[in-house]
Amino acid sequence: MIHTILTYPNPELKKKSAPVTIITDAVRELARDMAETMYDAPGVGLAAPQIGVHQRIIVIDVSGRDEPNDLIIAINPVIVHSEGETYEEEGCLSVPNYAANVRRHASVVVKGLDPDGNEKTWHAEDLLAIAFQHEIDHLEGILFVDHLSPLKRDLFQRKARKAAEAAAAGEK
Numbered sequence: 001m002i003h004t005i006l007t008y009p010n011p012e013l014k015k016k017s018a019p020v021t022i023i024t025d026a027v028r029e030l031a032r033d034m035a036e037t038m039y040d041a042p043g044v045g046l047a048a049p050q051i052g053v054h055q056r057i058i059v060i061d062v063s064g065r066d067e068p069n070d071l072i073i074a075i076n077p078v079i080v081h082s083e084g085e086t087y088e089e090e091g092c093l094s095v096p097n098y099a100a101n102v103r104r105h106a107s108v109v110v111k112g113l114d115p116d117g118n119e120k121t122w123h124a125e126d127l128l129a130i131a132f133q134h135e136i137d138h139l140e141g142i143l144f145v146d147h148l149s150p151l152k153r154d155l156f157q158r159k160a161r162k163a164a165e166a167a168a169a170g171e172k
């Protein structure tokens with residue numbers, strides 16, 4: 001089932017997500033729905049809070065196709081090692097029509113569980129490393145725009161407010 005993706009400044013996006021304690025069929029179904037929602041958007045990653053579910057589940061597929069190719073489903077993902085630095089343009093399905101460069105680690109090692117409850121370790125570099133950091137941020141209630149400099153962030157917020165006002169005016 002495809003879910004509605006919440007967008008900035010929805011307060012649900014600012015909440016911290018809780019660890020998944022038992023991987024039930026409902027959790028597996030949620031993960032499948034998240035993947036379906038991500039491919040439909042289309043996007044390269046999605047975290048559960050983006051559809052209003054505050055559980056630590058992320059899906060990623062950086063191959064950029066609109067169907068499963070290199071699908072990663074990570075439950076309770078934790079970055080256990082990170083190194084290097086990168087500064088690439090990022091976007092987010094919850095922040096439509098906006099992109100900006102963000103400083104991230106160039107490579108990360110992530111541990112977590114797959115939908116069968118098996119412990120997994122992912123060694124990620126470049127785009128995949130960025131995606132893991134971006135999606136795990138969502139589980140903490142952090143959006144990529146929160147990483148911008150105060151000046152850039154101020155510009156973003158003004159732009160978002162204007163867009164919201166224009167949309168509201170259009171509805172009248």
Ligand code: NI
Pocket residue numbers: 091092093094134135138
């Ligand atoms: Ni995002």
